[in-house]
Amino acid sequence: MAQRVVDNLQNDYLICSICLGRYTDPRLLPCGHTFCRQCLSDHIQQTVLSANANQFKCPNDRGDVRKPGPNTPVREWANAFPVDTFISSLLQAVQSHEHGGNAPQEPEPASSSVGTSARRGQTLTRPRPLRPQRQSRRQQQSTGPPPPPPQHESNELTCLEHLRRPLEYFCLGCNILICSHCAVQNHRSPRCECVANEEALGRLSSKIDRLKTRFENQMMYIQDLNRNGMPFDNELENSKSQAFSYLSEVENNVSEFTQQCLQEVENLKRTVRETGQDIPRENQNMSSLLGRLQDSRQGYETIFNAPSGPSFLTNLSRYEKQADEYESEIERAVSGNAIPKIEFITNTGFQNFLRNPPPVACMEVKESSSRARRAPVQIRREGTFNVRNNRGGRTTR
Template sequence: MSHTNSDRNKFKKTDEERVIKNVKEDYLICSICIDQFVDPRVLPCGHSFCLSCLTEYIDKSANEDEFACPIDRQSMLKPFGVKNSKRWAQFYPPATFLRTLVKAVEIHEGTVPTCRRHHGRPREFYCATDDVLVCSECAVNEHRSENCDCSTLNDIYNRRKDDIQILHRALSGQESCVHQLITDQYRLRELFMESKSNVKCELDMVRDRLSVFYESTSRALDELSEEIDQSEFTRYNLEAQLDSFFKEISEMKDELKDLKPSFDFLDILQRIESKVDYYGSELDDISSFLKECEESKSVRIEFVPNTSFLDLLDEYSVGSIVNHSDK
C-alpha cells in the first residue's frame, strides 16, 4: 500500500518530534533541577549544570577552596582570586554546544520570542524605558509616548556599533595580555628550574669538600637531592586559569563578530561588557602578582646549608631545601 504525501509528512513530523524529545531527555536536562538547561556551565570534569543551579549548589556545599562535582564527586578548585563562593559558578566556561542544542530545540518547538497578544508576531522592537522586547503592534499602540524610547533591534544594533568595536578592541587587548602572561609564567618556571640546577651544584660542592663522609651523612644528602627532584612549581601554576581566560575571550570575540540584531543580542552584549570589565581587572591583578613574585625572587628553590656542618664536617645536619613557590 503506498503512502500519500500527507502520510509521509505526518511520519516525518513524528520522527522529528521523537528525535527532539530524545535530545532533550538525553542531553539537555540539568542533573540538579531535572529541567532543561538555562545558561549551562561546564566543570573541568566535563559535567554541565544550569548557572543558577550550580551557584546555589556551590554556595551550600563548598568549603573555603573547593567543592565536589554533584555527579562524580571530583574535587573542583575555586576560581583564582574569587573568595565569594556565590560567584564561583559564573567563572566556569559556558557549555557552548549545549547552548546551541537548546536554541535549536527552541527554534524547532517555536519558542523563539513572539508576541502572545498579537498572534505570534515577532518581538523585533526594544523599549529601553521599560527594558522589554515588543512586537510592532505593541510598539505602535503602547510604546509611543514621550517617555518611551522604542526602536527596532536593527536601529539599536547600528547605534551600538561603536560600543561593539570598543569591546572588540578590549577583547583583543586582553587576548594579547593573556599571551604575555603565559609567556611570563613560562619564564618564571625557567627561573625556578635554573635555581634547582644551581642548588644541586651547591650540594655537589659540599660533597667535594668532604674527605671522610659518614654513611648517615651521605644518606641525608641523597634524601635532600631526592627532595629537590620532587619539588614542584606549585604556587604560581596559573596556566589552567589563563588558558581558560584565553579560550573564553576568543569565544567572546567570535560571538561578538557574529553578533546580529536578534532578539537576544542586547543580553549578549551586556554579558560581554561585564566579562570584559572582569577580565581586565583579573588580568591586571595576575600581571601585578607575577611581577611581584619575580622581583621578590620567591619563585626559586634554595638550599639552606648548615654552616656548622660545613665547618666541622661532623655530626650536624647537612641543611634543608626551601621551596618558596610552595608556600
C-alpha cells in the first residue's frame, strides 16, 4: 500500500510539465504552477528576448507572470521565485521511502530534456505559500523528538473524501489534518501552508504550552473571584451616588429658576397696575376755561330768558364767537396731554422653552471599562490556533 501511495504521489504531483521528470528544486509561480528551477530558467531565457521585459508567459496557462524583482536580470528570474515547500516535503517523503526510511543527502537529479514534445496533461497548481514561520528559541534549543501524533482505534488517520488516503499533512492556515489530495485540491488559498504532521507539532509546540498556561491562569482568576467575591458592587454604588448628586443639583437649579420667573411675573403685574397713576387728573388751564364757560353760559341764559327784543339779536353773534373759541381751547388742551397705552412684548425664546422644555439629562446603563479587578495573576490572551473542520480532510476511525 505504501508503494502505491508513493507511485500516486509521483505520477500526480511530482512531475514537472516541462521536462516530464521528477521535480528538481521546485519553484512556485504567482499563478500557482510549479516547475523545476532549471526548466523554468531555460523557458524564461528562451521566451524573453528583451533585457527590458517585465513579464513572461507561464508554460501551462500562458498567462502573464511579472518578473520577481525590478532590478533582477533575466537569467536570475527563476532563482528569485520561492521554493514550493509543499512539493519539497512530498519529494523528501518519497525519497525517504525509496532509500528505506533514510532521506538522501542530495535530491535525486531529474532529466532536463526541454525539447520533449509530449507534455503531461495534469499539472500541480498551488498558490504562493506563506512565509515560513520563524522558529522560537525553545524549538531551536530542543533536541528531543516532537510529541507523537494522536492515535485512533484503527491506529491510522484516513481521509473520507479520497478513498481512505492517510492524513499525513497539516494545514497551518486552516488548522486541519489533510491528505495529499486535499492539500492540492482544497487548500490552495494564500493563507494555507501544508506541512508534515511531525513538523506541524514542532512548530505549534510553543502555542500548545501557552494555551495550557492560559487555562491555568483563568482557573486561578476564577478561584480568586470565588474567594473574594465580585469587586463591582462598590463601583455601582458610586455611580448611583454621582447620579443622585447631579439630579439634586438639577432640582435646586429648577427651583431657583421657577422662583425667579414668578418674581419677574409679579414685577410685571405691578408695573401694569401703576401705569398712568402719576398722570394729573386736573389741569389748571382746563379749570380756568370751565369757569369762563360757566360765566358765558349764565349770561347767555339771562339774555335768552329776557323778553324778546333787538338786544338778543345783537348779542347772539358774540356768544357764538365765544363758543367757537371755547372749542378751540378744549381741543388744544386735550391734544397737549399724552394718554399712555401699554403694549406687551412677549419673549419668543422663553415661550418656546415653556412649550418644548429640553430634557433634564440622559441616563445610560452600561458596563464600566475600568473595573477594579482583584486578580493575583494577570490574565494574558495568547494567539492560539482554533481547530476547525470546515473543509479539506476529515478524520475517521
